[in-house]
Amino acid sequence: MKRILMSGAMALVLSAPTYADGHLDGETVLATVNGEAITIGHLIAMRQMLPAEYQTLPDQVLFDGMLEQLIQQQVLAEAAEAGELSREIELGLENERRAFLAAMFMDDVAMAELSEDDLQAEYDAIYGEAEPVVEYNAAHILLETEEEAQSMIDQLAEGADFAELAAENSTGPSGPNGGALGWFGAGMMVPEFEEAVFGLEVGEVSAPVQTQFGWHVVLLNETREQAPPTLEDVAAELEDSLRRARVDARLEELTQAAEIERPEVEIDPAVIRDQGLIAE
Structure with a gap:
Protein backbone atom coordinates (compact mmCIF):
# COMPACT_ATOMS: atom_id res chain seq x y z
CA MET A 1 0.00 0.00 0.00
CA LYS A 2 2.99 2.34 -0.17
CA ARG A 3 1.68 3.59 -3.51
CA ILE A 4 -1.98 3.89 -2.51
CA LEU A 5 -1.87 7.68 -2.65
CA MET A 6 -0.19 7.76 -6.08
CA SER A 7 -1.96 10.38 -8.20
CA GLY A 8 -2.34 8.08 -11.18
CA ALA A 9 -4.00 5.41 -9.08
CA MET A 10 -6.40 7.85 -7.50
CA ALA A 11 -7.67 8.87 -10.90
CA LEU A 12 -9.18 5.43 -11.49
CA VAL A 13 -12.83 5.05 -10.46
CA LEU A 14 -14.44 1.71 -11.29
CA SER A 15 -17.96 0.76 -10.34
CA ALA A 16 -18.49 -2.78 -9.10
CA PRO A 17 -20.75 -4.87 -11.36
CA THR A 18 -23.94 -6.16 -9.81
CA TYR A 19 -26.34 -9.02 -10.36
CA ALA A 20 -29.72 -8.43 -11.94
CA ASP A 21 -31.23 -7.88 -8.51
CA GLY A 22 -28.48 -5.44 -7.52
CA HIS A 23 -26.80 -7.96 -5.23
CA LEU A 24 -23.05 -7.86 -4.59
CA ASP A 25 -20.89 -10.55 -3.05
CA GLY A 26 -17.24 -11.37 -2.54
CA GLU A 27 -16.98 -12.91 -6.03
CA THR A 28 -18.21 -9.81 -7.84
CA VAL A 29 -15.53 -8.98 -10.42
CA LEU A 30 -14.15 -5.45 -10.42
CA ALA A 31 -11.47 -5.90 -13.06
CA THR A 32 -9.68 -8.60 -15.02
CA VAL A 33 -6.00 -8.63 -15.94
CA ASN A 34 -5.21 -10.96 -18.82
CA GLY A 35 -8.24 -12.99 -17.80
CA GLU A 36 -7.38 -13.06 -14.06
CA ALA A 37 -10.28 -11.72 -11.97
CA ILE A 38 -9.91 -9.15 -9.20
CA THR A 39 -12.98 -9.23 -6.99
CA ILE A 40 -14.63 -7.38 -4.14
CA GLY A 41 -13.37 -10.19 -1.94
CA HIS A 42 -9.78 -9.34 -2.84
CA LEU A 43 -10.33 -5.73 -1.75
CA ILE A 44 -12.01 -6.76 1.49
CA ALA A 45 -9.13 -9.09 2.35
CA MET A 46 -6.60 -6.41 1.45
CA ARG A 47 -8.28 -3.74 3.58
CA GLN A 48 -8.14 -5.99 6.64
CA MET A 49 -4.37 -6.12 6.35
CA LEU A 50 -3.79 -2.38 5.96
CA PRO A 51 -1.81 -0.48 8.61
CA ALA A 52 -3.94 1.53 11.03
CA GLU A 53 -3.14 4.86 9.38
CA TYR A 54 -4.82 3.72 6.15
CA GLN A 55 -7.91 2.28 7.83
CA THR A 56 -9.32 5.76 8.46
CA LEU A 57 -9.12 6.91 4.83
CA PRO A 58 -12.47 7.50 3.07
CA ASP A 59 -13.95 4.36 1.56
CA GLN A 60 -13.81 5.79 -1.98
CA VAL A 61 -10.10 6.55 -1.63
CA LEU A 62 -9.42 3.06 -0.29
CA PHE A 63 -11.56 1.39 -2.94
CA ASP A 64 -9.88 3.18 -5.84
CA GLY A 65 -6.38 2.89 -4.42
CA MET A 66 -6.59 -0.81 -3.53
CA LEU A 67 -8.13 -1.76 -6.86
CA GLU A 68 -5.39 0.04 -8.77
CA GLN A 69 -2.78 -1.51 -6.50
CA LEU A 70 -4.11 -5.02 -7.13
CA ILE A 71 -4.21 -4.43 -10.87
CA GLN A 72 -0.59 -3.28 -10.84
CA GLN A 73 0.46 -6.17 -8.62
CA GLN A 74 -1.21 -8.67 -10.97
CA VAL A 75 0.56 -7.15 -13.97
CA LEU A 76 3.91 -7.34 -12.20
CA ALA A 77 3.28 -10.81 -10.77
CA GLU A 78 2.48 -12.16 -14.22
CA ALA A 79 5.65 -10.62 -15.58
CA ALA A 80 7.64 -12.26 -12.79
CA GLU A 81 6.01 -15.64 -13.41
CA ALA A 82 6.63 -15.43 -17.16
CA GLY A 83 10.13 -16.70 -16.55
CA GLU A 84 11.40 -19.38 -14.22
CA LEU A 85 11.09 -18.35 -10.60
CA GLU A 131 -5.44 -3.56 49.27
CA PRO A 132 -5.67 0.22 48.79
CA VAL A 133 -2.30 1.72 47.86
CA VAL A 134 -0.93 4.57 49.97
CA GLU A 135 0.27 7.54 47.93
CA TYR A 136 2.39 10.42 49.17
CA ASN A 137 2.53 14.09 48.27
CA ALA A 138 5.90 15.58 49.16
CA ALA A 139 8.33 18.37 48.37
CA HIS A 140 12.10 18.46 48.70
CA ILE A 141 15.11 20.71 48.59
CA LEU A 142 18.08 19.12 46.84
CA LEU A 143 21.54 20.29 47.90
CA GLU A 144 25.16 19.28 47.33
CA THR A 145 26.28 18.81 50.95
CA GLU A 146 24.91 17.61 54.26
CA GLU A 147 25.87 20.93 55.84
CA GLU A 148 23.72 22.83 53.34
CA ALA A 149 20.82 20.46 54.00
CA GLN A 150 21.13 20.98 57.76
CA SER A 151 21.18 24.73 57.21
CA MET A 152 17.84 24.49 55.41
CA ILE A 153 16.39 22.49 58.30
CA ASP A 154 17.59 25.10 60.79
CA GLN A 155 16.02 27.89 58.79
CA LEU A 156 12.74 25.99 58.57
CA ALA A 157 12.78 25.56 62.34
CA GLU A 158 13.08 29.32 62.63
CA GLY A 159 9.98 29.83 60.50
CA ALA A 160 11.31 30.03 56.94
CA ASP A 161 8.94 29.03 54.13
CA PHE A 162 9.78 25.65 52.58
CA ALA A 163 8.70 26.57 49.04
CA GLU A 164 10.72 29.78 49.10
CA LEU A 165 13.85 27.99 50.34
CA ALA A 166 13.41 25.35 47.63
CA ALA A 167 13.00 27.96 44.90
CA GLU A 168 16.10 29.83 46.08
CA ASN A 169 18.41 26.93 46.95
CA SER A 170 17.38 23.58 45.44
CA THR A 171 19.56 22.25 42.64
CA GLY A 172 16.83 19.87 41.45
CA PRO A 173 14.39 20.53 38.58
CA SER A 174 11.50 20.89 41.03
CA GLY A 175 13.17 23.84 42.76
CA PRO A 176 11.43 26.61 40.79
CA ASN A 177 8.12 24.96 41.70
CA GLY A 178 8.85 25.11 45.41
CA GLY A 179 10.30 21.60 45.41
CA ALA A 180 6.87 20.02 44.78
CA LEU A 181 7.05 16.38 43.64
CA GLY A 182 3.33 15.69 43.39
CA TRP A 183 1.80 12.33 44.21
CA PHE A 184 3.84 9.12 44.12
CA GLY A 185 3.70 5.61 45.49
CA ALA A 186 6.09 2.90 46.54
CA GLY A 187 8.73 2.08 43.95
CA MET A 188 8.62 5.43 42.19
CA MET A 189 11.50 7.07 44.07
CA VAL A 190 14.99 5.86 44.98
CA PRO A 191 14.97 3.65 48.11
CA GLU A 192 16.71 6.09 50.47
CA PHE A 193 14.28 8.85 49.57
CA GLU A 194 11.24 6.59 49.94
CA GLU A 195 12.39 5.31 53.31
CA ALA A 196 12.64 8.87 54.58
CA VAL A 197 9.22 9.85 53.23
CA PHE A 198 7.47 6.74 54.57
CA GLY A 199 8.82 7.50 58.05
CA LEU A 200 7.43 11.06 58.19
CA GLU A 201 4.20 12.35 59.64
CA VAL A 202 2.15 14.76 57.54
CA GLY A 203 3.68 18.23 57.89
CA GLU A 204 7.01 16.89 59.21
CA VAL A 205 10.40 17.73 57.72
CA SER A 206 13.07 15.03 57.43
CA ALA A 207 16.65 15.02 58.61
CA PRO A 208 19.19 15.31 55.76
CA VAL A 209 18.70 12.37 53.35
CA GLN A 210 21.52 11.26 51.07
CA THR A 211 20.84 9.67 47.67
CA GLN A 212 22.77 9.31 44.45
CA PHE A 213 21.53 12.79 43.50
CA GLY A 214 22.81 14.63 46.56
CA TRP A 215 21.33 15.63 49.92
CA HIS A 216 17.61 16.14 50.38
CA VAL A 217 15.42 17.91 52.88
CA VAL A 218 11.95 16.41 52.54
CA LEU A 219 8.55 17.76 53.57
CA LEU A 220 5.57 15.38 53.60
CA ASN A 221 2.49 17.38 52.64
CA GLU A 222 -0.22 14.71 52.79
CA THR A 223 -1.06 11.08 52.12
CA ARG A 224 -4.04 9.31 50.61
CA GLU A 225 -5.27 5.80 49.88
CA GLN A 226 -5.76 4.91 46.25
CA ALA A 227 -8.35 2.16 45.86
CA PRO A 228 -7.80 -0.57 43.26
CA PRO A 229 -9.19 0.32 39.82
CA THR A 230 -12.71 -0.73 38.95
CA ALA A 249 -1.72 -21.09 25.26
CA ARG A 250 -2.85 -22.20 21.80
CA LEU A 251 0.64 -21.77 20.38
CA GLU A 252 2.10 -23.81 23.22
CA GLU A 253 -0.53 -26.51 22.70
CA LEU A 254 0.15 -26.77 18.97
CA THR A 255 3.91 -26.66 19.43
CA GLN A 256 3.78 -29.47 21.99
CA ALA A 257 1.65 -31.58 19.63
CA ALA A 258 3.86 -31.00 16.60
CA GLU A 259 6.71 -33.30 15.60
CA ILE A 260 9.61 -30.85 15.65
CA GLU A 261 13.14 -32.05 14.94
CA ARG A 262 16.24 -29.87 15.20
CA PRO A 263 19.26 -31.60 13.61
CA GLU A 264 22.48 -31.12 15.55
CA VAL A 265 24.45 -29.17 12.98
CA GLU A 266 27.21 -26.73 13.76
CA ILE A 267 26.35 -23.56 11.88
CA ASP A 268 27.91 -20.12 11.96
CA PRO A 269 24.98 -17.71 12.54
CA ALA A 270 26.54 -15.37 9.97
CA VAL A 271 25.28 -17.78 7.31
CA ILE A 272 22.00 -15.83 7.26
Whole structure:
Protein backbone atom coordinates (compact mmCIF):
# COMPACT_ATOMS: atom_id res chain seq x y z
CA MET A 1 0.00 0.00 0.00
CA LYS A 2 2.99 2.34 -0.17
CA ARG A 3 1.68 3.59 -3.51
CA ILE A 4 -1.98 3.89 -2.51
CA LEU A 5 -1.87 7.68 -2.65
CA MET A 6 -0.19 7.76 -6.08
CA SER A 7 -1.96 10.38 -8.20
CA GLY A 8 -2.34 8.08 -11.18
CA ALA A 9 -4.00 5.41 -9.08
CA MET A 10 -6.40 7.85 -7.50
CA ALA A 11 -7.67 8.87 -10.90
CA LEU A 12 -9.18 5.43 -11.49
CA VAL A 13 -12.83 5.05 -10.46
CA LEU A 14 -14.44 1.71 -11.29
CA SER A 15 -17.96 0.76 -10.34
CA ALA A 16 -18.49 -2.78 -9.10
CA PRO A 17 -20.75 -4.87 -11.36
CA THR A 18 -23.94 -6.16 -9.81
CA TYR A 19 -26.34 -9.02 -10.36
CA ALA A 20 -29.72 -8.43 -11.94
CA ASP A 21 -31.23 -7.88 -8.51
CA GLY A 22 -28.48 -5.44 -7.52
CA HIS A 23 -26.80 -7.96 -5.23
CA LEU A 24 -23.05 -7.86 -4.59
CA ASP A 25 -20.89 -10.55 -3.05
CA GLY A 26 -17.24 -11.37 -2.54
CA GLU A 27 -16.98 -12.91 -6.03
CA THR A 28 -18.21 -9.81 -7.84
CA VAL A 29 -15.53 -8.98 -10.42
CA LEU A 30 -14.15 -5.45 -10.42
CA ALA A 31 -11.47 -5.90 -13.06
CA THR A 32 -9.68 -8.60 -15.02
CA VAL A 33 -6.00 -8.63 -15.94
CA ASN A 34 -5.21 -10.96 -18.82
CA GLY A 35 -8.24 -12.99 -17.80
CA GLU A 36 -7.38 -13.06 -14.06
CA ALA A 37 -10.28 -11.72 -11.97
CA ILE A 38 -9.91 -9.15 -9.20
CA THR A 39 -12.98 -9.23 -6.99
CA ILE A 40 -14.63 -7.38 -4.14
CA GLY A 41 -13.37 -10.19 -1.94
CA HIS A 42 -9.78 -9.34 -2.84
CA LEU A 43 -10.33 -5.73 -1.75
CA ILE A 44 -12.01 -6.76 1.49
CA ALA A 45 -9.13 -9.09 2.35
CA MET A 46 -6.60 -6.41 1.45
CA ARG A 47 -8.28 -3.74 3.58
CA GLN A 48 -8.14 -5.99 6.64
CA MET A 49 -4.37 -6.12 6.35
CA LEU A 50 -3.79 -2.38 5.96
CA PRO A 51 -1.81 -0.48 8.61
CA ALA A 52 -3.94 1.53 11.03
CA GLU A 53 -3.14 4.86 9.38
CA TYR A 54 -4.82 3.72 6.15
CA GLN A 55 -7.91 2.28 7.83
CA THR A 56 -9.32 5.76 8.46
CA LEU A 57 -9.12 6.91 4.83
CA PRO A 58 -12.47 7.50 3.07
CA ASP A 59 -13.95 4.36 1.56
CA GLN A 60 -13.81 5.79 -1.98
CA VAL A 61 -10.10 6.55 -1.63
CA LEU A 62 -9.42 3.06 -0.29
CA PHE A 63 -11.56 1.39 -2.94
CA ASP A 64 -9.88 3.18 -5.84
CA GLY A 65 -6.38 2.89 -4.42
CA MET A 66 -6.59 -0.81 -3.53
CA LEU A 67 -8.13 -1.76 -6.86
CA GLU A 68 -5.39 0.04 -8.77
CA GLN A 69 -2.78 -1.51 -6.50
CA LEU A 70 -4.11 -5.02 -7.13
CA ILE A 71 -4.21 -4.43 -10.87
CA GLN A 72 -0.59 -3.28 -10.84
CA GLN A 73 0.46 -6.17 -8.62
CA GLN A 74 -1.21 -8.67 -10.97
CA VAL A 75 0.56 -7.15 -13.97
CA LEU A 76 3.91 -7.34 -12.20
CA ALA A 77 3.28 -10.81 -10.77
CA GLU A 78 2.48 -12.16 -14.22
CA ALA A 79 5.65 -10.62 -15.58
CA ALA A 80 7.64 -12.26 -12.79
CA GLU A 81 6.01 -15.64 -13.41
CA ALA A 82 6.63 -15.43 -17.16
CA GLY A 83 10.13 -16.70 -16.55
CA GLU A 84 11.40 -19.38 -14.22
CA LEU A 85 11.09 -18.35 -10.60
CA SER A 86 14.39 -18.20 -8.78
CA ARG A 87 14.91 -20.21 -5.63
CA GLU A 88 15.10 -16.92 -3.72
CA ILE A 89 11.60 -15.95 -4.89
CA GLU A 90 10.23 -19.42 -4.12
CA LEU A 91 11.61 -19.25 -0.60
CA GLY A 92 10.18 -15.77 -0.13
CA LEU A 93 6.75 -16.96 -1.26
CA GLU A 94 6.91 -19.88 1.16
CA ASN A 95 7.78 -17.52 4.01
CA GLU A 96 5.00 -15.08 3.07
CA ARG A 97 2.41 -17.86 2.89
CA ARG A 98 3.55 -19.32 6.22
CA ALA A 99 3.50 -15.94 7.95
CA PHE A 100 0.10 -14.98 6.53
CA LEU A 101 -1.59 -18.24 7.51
CA ALA A 102 -0.06 -18.13 11.00
CA ALA A 103 -1.17 -14.53 11.53
CA MET A 104 -4.72 -15.22 10.37
CA PHE A 105 -5.05 -18.33 12.51
CA MET A 106 -3.78 -16.66 15.66
CA ASP A 107 -5.93 -13.61 15.01
CA ASP A 108 -8.97 -15.89 14.97
CA VAL A 109 -7.81 -17.41 18.26
CA ALA A 110 -7.22 -14.03 19.88
CA MET A 111 -10.43 -12.40 18.70
CA ALA A 112 -12.81 -15.18 19.72
CA GLU A 113 -15.60 -13.83 21.92
CA LEU A 114 -14.77 -12.91 25.50
CA SER A 115 -17.61 -13.11 27.97
CA GLU A 116 -18.26 -10.76 30.88
CA ASP A 117 -17.57 -13.71 33.14
CA ASP A 118 -14.10 -14.09 31.61
CA LEU A 119 -13.31 -10.44 32.30
CA GLN A 120 -14.73 -10.61 35.81
CA ALA A 121 -12.70 -13.70 36.64
CA GLU A 122 -9.51 -12.05 35.38
CA TYR A 123 -10.28 -8.90 37.36
CA ASP A 124 -10.93 -10.91 40.52
CA ALA A 125 -7.68 -12.84 40.07
CA ILE A 126 -5.63 -9.64 39.81
CA TYR A 127 -7.49 -7.11 41.92
CA GLY A 128 -9.92 -9.16 44.01
CA GLU A 129 -7.76 -9.13 47.14
CA ALA A 130 -5.76 -5.98 46.38
CA GLU A 131 -5.44 -3.56 49.27
CA PRO A 132 -5.67 0.22 48.79
CA VAL A 133 -2.30 1.72 47.86
CA VAL A 134 -0.93 4.57 49.97
CA GLU A 135 0.27 7.54 47.93
CA TYR A 136 2.39 10.42 49.17
CA ASN A 137 2.53 14.09 48.27
CA ALA A 138 5.90 15.58 49.16
CA ALA A 139 8.33 18.37 48.37
CA HIS A 140 12.10 18.46 48.70
CA ILE A 141 15.11 20.71 48.59
CA LEU A 142 18.08 19.12 46.84
CA LEU A 143 21.54 20.29 47.90
CA GLU A 144 25.16 19.28 47.33
CA THR A 145 26.28 18.81 50.95
CA GLU A 146 24.91 17.61 54.26
CA GLU A 147 25.87 20.93 55.84
CA GLU A 148 23.72 22.83 53.34
CA ALA A 149 20.82 20.46 54.00
CA GLN A 150 21.13 20.98 57.76
CA SER A 151 21.18 24.73 57.21
CA MET A 152 17.84 24.49 55.41
CA ILE A 153 16.39 22.49 58.30
CA ASP A 154 17.59 25.10 60.79
CA GLN A 155 16.02 27.89 58.79
CA LEU A 156 12.74 25.99 58.57
CA ALA A 157 12.78 25.56 62.34
CA GLU A 158 13.08 29.32 62.63
CA GLY A 159 9.98 29.83 60.50
CA ALA A 160 11.31 30.03 56.94
CA ASP A 161 8.94 29.03 54.13
CA PHE A 162 9.78 25.65 52.58
CA ALA A 163 8.70 26.57 49.04
CA GLU A 164 10.72 29.78 49.10
CA LEU A 165 13.85 27.99 50.34
CA ALA A 166 13.41 25.35 47.63
CA ALA A 167 13.00 27.96 44.90
CA GLU A 168 16.10 29.83 46.08
CA ASN A 169 18.41 26.93 46.95
CA SER A 170 17.38 23.58 45.44
CA THR A 171 19.56 22.25 42.64
CA GLY A 172 16.83 19.87 41.45
CA PRO A 173 14.39 20.53 38.58
CA SER A 174 11.50 20.89 41.03
CA GLY A 175 13.17 23.84 42.76
CA PRO A 176 11.43 26.61 40.79
CA ASN A 177 8.12 24.96 41.70
CA GLY A 178 8.85 25.11 45.41
CA GLY A 179 10.30 21.60 45.41
CA ALA A 180 6.87 20.02 44.78
CA LEU A 181 7.05 16.38 43.64
CA GLY A 182 3.33 15.69 43.39
CA TRP A 183 1.80 12.33 44.21
CA PHE A 184 3.84 9.12 44.12
CA GLY A 185 3.70 5.61 45.49
CA ALA A 186 6.09 2.90 46.54
CA GLY A 187 8.73 2.08 43.95
CA MET A 188 8.62 5.43 42.19
CA MET A 189 11.50 7.07 44.07
CA VAL A 190 14.99 5.86 44.98
CA PRO A 191 14.97 3.65 48.11
CA GLU A 192 16.71 6.09 50.47
CA PHE A 193 14.28 8.85 49.57
CA GLU A 194 11.24 6.59 49.94
CA GLU A 195 12.39 5.31 53.31
CA ALA A 196 12.64 8.87 54.58
CA VAL A 197 9.22 9.85 53.23
CA PHE A 198 7.47 6.74 54.57
CA GLY A 199 8.82 7.50 58.05
CA LEU A 200 7.43 11.06 58.19
CA GLU A 201 4.20 12.35 59.64
CA VAL A 202 2.15 14.76 57.54
CA GLY A 203 3.68 18.23 57.89
CA GLU A 204 7.01 16.89 59.21
CA VAL A 205 10.40 17.73 57.72
CA SER A 206 13.07 15.03 57.43
CA ALA A 207 16.65 15.02 58.61
CA PRO A 208 19.19 15.31 55.76
CA VAL A 209 18.70 12.37 53.35
CA GLN A 210 21.52 11.26 51.07
CA THR A 211 20.84 9.67 47.67
CA GLN A 212 22.77 9.31 44.45
CA PHE A 213 21.53 12.79 43.50
CA GLY A 214 22.81 14.63 46.56
CA TRP A 215 21.33 15.63 49.92
CA HIS A 216 17.61 16.14 50.38
CA VAL A 217 15.42 17.91 52.88
CA VAL A 218 11.95 16.41 52.54
CA LEU A 219 8.55 17.76 53.57
CA LEU A 220 5.57 15.38 53.60
CA ASN A 221 2.49 17.38 52.64
CA GLU A 222 -0.22 14.71 52.79
CA THR A 223 -1.06 11.08 52.12
CA ARG A 224 -4.04 9.31 50.61
CA GLU A 225 -5.27 5.80 49.88
CA GLN A 226 -5.76 4.91 46.25
CA ALA A 227 -8.35 2.16 45.86
CA PRO A 228 -7.80 -0.57 43.26
CA PRO A 229 -9.19 0.32 39.82
CA THR A 230 -12.71 -0.73 38.95
CA LEU A 231 -13.42 -3.38 36.34
CA GLU A 232 -14.56 -0.65 33.99
CA ASP A 233 -11.26 1.19 34.43
CA VAL A 234 -9.14 -1.79 33.39
CA ALA A 235 -11.51 -3.71 31.11
CA ALA A 236 -9.55 -2.93 27.93
CA GLU A 237 -6.25 -3.87 29.59
CA LEU A 238 -7.68 -7.13 30.91
CA GLU A 239 -9.17 -7.98 27.53
CA ASP A 240 -5.80 -7.50 25.82
CA SER A 241 -4.15 -9.67 28.47
CA LEU A 242 -6.70 -12.45 28.05
CA ARG A 243 -6.38 -12.43 24.29
CA ARG A 244 -2.58 -12.60 24.48
CA ALA A 245 -2.88 -15.45 26.96
CA ARG A 246 -5.17 -17.32 24.57
CA VAL A 247 -2.65 -16.97 21.77
CA ASP A 248 0.23 -18.09 23.98
CA ALA A 249 -1.72 -21.09 25.26
CA ARG A 250 -2.85 -22.20 21.80
CA LEU A 251 0.64 -21.77 20.38
CA GLU A 252 2.10 -23.81 23.22
CA GLU A 253 -0.53 -26.51 22.70
CA LEU A 254 0.15 -26.77 18.97
CA THR A 255 3.91 -26.66 19.43
CA GLN A 256 3.78 -29.47 21.99
CA ALA A 257 1.65 -31.58 19.63
CA ALA A 258 3.86 -31.00 16.60
CA GLU A 259 6.71 -33.30 15.60
CA ILE A 260 9.61 -30.85 15.65
CA GLU A 261 13.14 -32.05 14.94
CA ARG A 262 16.24 -29.87 15.20
CA PRO A 263 19.26 -31.60 13.61
CA GLU A 264 22.48 -31.12 15.55
CA VAL A 265 24.45 -29.17 12.98
CA GLU A 266 27.21 -26.73 13.76
CA ILE A 267 26.35 -23.56 11.88
CA ASP A 268 27.91 -20.12 11.96
CA PRO A 269 24.98 -17.71 12.54
CA ALA A 270 26.54 -15.37 9.97
CA VAL A 271 25.28 -17.78 7.31
CA ILE A 272 22.00 -15.83 7.26
CA ARG A 273 23.87 -13.05 5.44
CA ASP A 274 25.13 -15.30 2.62
CA GLN A 275 22.79 -14.40 -0.25
CA GLY A 276 24.82 -16.60 -2.55
CA LEU A 277 23.40 -19.77 -0.95
CA ILE A 278 19.97 -19.13 -2.46
CA ALA A 279 20.99 -17.41 -5.68
CA GLU A 280 20.51 -19.31 -8.91
